[in-house]
Amino acid sequence: MSSAPADLSALLTRLDAAAARGPQAGLPPDVIRREGGEHALHVVFGCIIHGDEVGSLPAAAALLEDMDAGRLHFGGRLSVVLGNRPAALAGVRFVEQDLNRVFLPGPARSAEHRRALELMPLLDDADVFLDLHQTIEPTRSAFAIFPWDPVGETWVRALDAAPAWVTRPPGLAFSAGSRCGDEHVRVRGAPGITVELSQKGLRPEAEALAGRLMRRTLEIADALARGEATLEALAAGQPLPTCLAPAHVVPFDDPALCLRPGLENLAPVQAGELLSAPSSPPVRSPCDGALLFPKYPPRGADGRALGPLPAELVRILAPLPGRPAALWG
Ligand SMILES: [Zn+2]
Known part of the structure; x- marks a missing residue:
């Protein structure tokens, strides 16, 4: 494990310290939990679902540190999922099988399928799931990527998630016989929103966008739970990204x-x-x-x-x- 780059090791050390400051009972490994205690909305953030897409980790560490220092407040339940640490440490997309294709019933067929089975009960409880990815090759801009539905569109606009949205008609799987984490959430009718932040790696633009999207998601969830606004009102006047299918x-x-x-x-x-x-x-x-x-x-x-x-x-x-x-x- 000492072969991981120093900046990744340092980030994982900060995230492990954040996990140790929070509740751990009953949680799968590499899930960092905060309980605001004011309302029941459960926000889940996905990081390193693909191991080498590490660009959201600095934003996740900063978010948790800001919450713990009293600089940021969220009244609901927050779970930050570090999807595939073994793959991140090895600098690869996955070790045995692509985690983001195996949110499927057991028995487990691989290390990643075992991890998906561990995470599925958590995703079953999510009121909103924001999954932060990065592309392998460079990208002209950040983009959201998931099938269209009215609630997903309203979230994309309320978040001002990205300039572009790679989308498709509702109900079509990305590839047959497999299931992504965001799909696992959407089939229950909850929003599952995936954003490709940038090309993979620790990059300032990925950190900035991940941080903005995480903080905006928490603000929106607080406003919804407190009855201060509807999602439609928060999306009103916000642009629809350029939609590509x-x-x-x-x-x-x-x-x-x-x-x-x-x-x-x-x-x-x-x-x-x-x-x-x-x-x-x-x-x-x-x-x-x-x-x-x-x-x-x-x-x-x-x-x-x-x-x-x-x-x-x-x-x-x-x-x-x-x-x-x-x-x-
Ligand atoms: Zn990915």
């Missing part, structure tokens, strides 16, 4: 496929634009839109991708032709 998936079905260097999340693309490197079978965008989750796996000397291939080489998003409520409401 998946329009096309390029399957990664040949290890010779290789994207040209430098493709970024949310970068605009035009119909017919060549997305592949010269050595690769040609890949062209079938439509105007924007890129999502371009994959650059390690490659052998022959240029072929190594190891199990990701299912998708890249996705193409298209702007929604109208407001999601008008299309899907």
